[in-house]
Amino acid sequence: MGVESRPIRAAIDIGSNTIHIVVARCWPDHLDILADELDLTRLGESVNADGTISEEKAQAALAVVAHYVALARNLGAETILLIATEAIRRASNREAFLARLEQQIGLPVAVISGEAEAVLTFYGATYELYRAGQAPLDLGVVDLGGGSTELVTAHDGRVSWRLSLPIGSGWLLDRYLPSDPPGRQERAAARLFLQEYQRKLSIPLYPPVLVATGGSANSLWLLAERAFGVAGPQRSLSADDLAQCEGLLAALSAREIAERYGQPYKRARILPAGALILRSLLARLGLDRLLISPHGIREGALLAYERYGPGWLLEVERQGALGHQNQASEAPRGSIAEAEENFLAYGRRLLTERLEKMLSWRRPLLKEPEEEAVHKMRVATRRLRAALDAYRGYLEPAAFKKLYRRLKKTAALLGAVRDSDVMLLNLRALLAGADTQERSSLLWLLAVLEEQRSQQASALQEHLRELDGEALHAQLLACFAAEEEC
Template sequence: MQGQNVPVCAAIDIGSNTLRLVVARCPCPDGVLDILETDEAIVRIGESVNATGAISSEKQAHALSVLQRFKALATKHSAQTILAIATEAIRKASNRDDFLTVIQQEAGIEVHCIDGDMEATLTFYGATYELSKSAQPPAKVSVMDMGGGSTELVIAKDMQISWHTSLPIGSGVIHDRYLTADPPTEADRASARIFLHTYLTGLQLQQFPPILFATGGSANTLLILAQRAFGLDTSHAILTHEDLVRCEGLLWALSAEEIAQRYQLDTKRARIITAGVLILLSLLETFDLKEVHISSYGIREGVALAYARNGAQWLAEARQQAHNVSQATSHVNTNVEIVTYHEEFITSGRRLFLTRAETMLGWRDVVLKHEDSEAVHKMRVASRRLRAVMDAYQSICQRRPFKAVYAQIKDIADALGIARDTDVMIDTLRQQLEQASASEQAGIRWLIDGLSEYRMSHQQLLEKRLLKLDKDALLRSLKACLAEEGEKHGKG
């Protein structure tokens, strides 16, 4: 494209996992982008927000360094303006304002913290950029932006948004909550799948378009992994359900470092996509979709397109567009509305709470006998599966009873986890003892004796916790989390 007189803008997306930059010529009014440069860095701001509620000083310093690099790239291309937005992790960080002020002062970049409606709107602009240039775009299409802190879902008819929502099931959130082992365990996968299936089923979408576009770092990295690992045609940016199942198998067989080395991926990204593949598979399976189209464009290109179309008024226009869509979809039946507080959803929640709790409690007496180490493992898995279901229903639970009983179950799970991990270490050392030389055996026995003594003392603490566990009281507490049918569904 010719055009030294065409304005150049830099668009920055400060996401929960990744910071991204695109520098582009932004002509008006046709809205065609001439992309000059892109860059990104995995910072994982959401990791510290999920852990403490705030952006840590280390994450702040890392983000600031990346943004200063982005600004230098924008300057290199003579960008007249830098447009920066922040999404889910920054939205909910307790020190958000301080973080944005530091960026303004140290990097000279004004960051707009946008809400979920605007995030969905700008993502749709970007993800459908190539599609919008088609002579005959599909009548109905859906867009999924899988971020670190949230997943945006958008449904459009005739390339106009008819419905959208923001779901708290980002790849970073799922990873940090369920998939901390590397590679994740089968129990981890089961817990994450239970949560995702329960949550997505609870949305009760009546219809879902058969054509789905996914954007975001995890979706694009999964495409690259599948292409490099399974020899997929690089000219087709499509992942079938079978492709995703194969990716899942690979990610559960190898560590993130091995995945990164074999397939030339960033190690941090390789770790996060374990959650990404579960989210995509859950979405396809819940809504009976066969494949997903992967878009390399996303919210940063959406920001650049908004600027190309509206100039300095891009932010106000995007806000107005998001507001218009929100107002329209709240009054019009599009056959895709979410019925979050539907009575059947609450009833199923109460049933799942109680059945999962019964399964967990069924192992208590066996654990107390301290005769079967696998009983500890099975009770721990059952407690994690109960928490996964509770996570999925948290948004409609009564806050106080939920918080109290969730903490109680977590305390039991943590105690079981310490016991199980110690048992595994002792078993591993006993296996090593059989193969060790005479000079090594004394040291290994010393470790086994020390761990065994610790395990016995911990068994006493575990038994105290389990003996205090009142089955009937726990079940009553779980019932109290979800309002009775016919009551007002407050969160009080």
């Protein structure tokens, strides 16, 4: 059968971050891609917020899908496959949304399981490697999506194990990285959560080669190419490349990344989360590099349809179920809830330790507000506030604000005394080398600063006398009360 006689088919993937279409002439092991477009609709943003697809997101998605269906038909697609993944699976109003979508476009939408998603991703991400004879005997595939991450291992071209994790770049962004760019404490909290969660993954085979697909993985490769000159015969990223990307994304806002490196703003906003997830996964698997594939679930669906016909999804689900039987469990020992519980338990312990460290300097300062003790307590207070910032999204808001206001006042009083101490130290150094004419002015200024410092120290001591350590401990525990009730 010649090229022109091959069927043209389209696959539209309605995901958490994007709605993505691929139109191609199809063979069982090859695709001639005619169109490849995506829209960063971010359905998962509203699902992450309150568990539903908002009306605004629903209308945007309906418009994008209708446009893509028209595009596919204009290109002569005789089959159009619509598949929905993690954001739709989790949405409480998914049935109403799907009914609206199917009524508007006149086509069925398949909400596929995590097992099927993993198998289709493997097909799409690796078909070029197998066609070129470059695929190793054992390899792994990771599909970093907005609402989930699919991890697959294969032996000799057959899926041997798969895992669908309900953690994606959009999910991590919304949950842990609200600032733009994300702050150091936010990144540390996200990294700690990923390490705690991935530590519990039971992976039977550590693949020597890992192929990454998904919009974030490909955009990170593009960022590394444009920002750092990463190049090679194959698209790939090392752990060091990802570390450089993470540093750049921490230094510049999404708007600056978009303008400097040709990234869509919405994609640039998600990239810090993507870099964190891929770096942590490489570390977990003991690898220092991953290959990047521009293909994924859409191409996998087209290949599956060409191989198995109209019953393609049943066959894919069957293969996914076999992969499920080969794994220890659907989720790691310790679900997201358990990992976050461990994360919160660690946070409670960390914050308690830092509060006790801060309070340990209270008694010396009540006796005599010496320069060193002021400095030590100020540092301890700043470290406590930084840890609170990292956990803010998980703490009971009213209790957090009450505790934070008290600590902010403590920090301000300590800072005022410390600033005076530094100025006095510098002034005394100037005085030691001053001539007779300068000394009188410096001595006057020294007396003014010493009086100022004395007043500030008195205000600090009065505040510390009122600072009730037991009450602060109780306020700190109250911050975690909402999570303990869940």
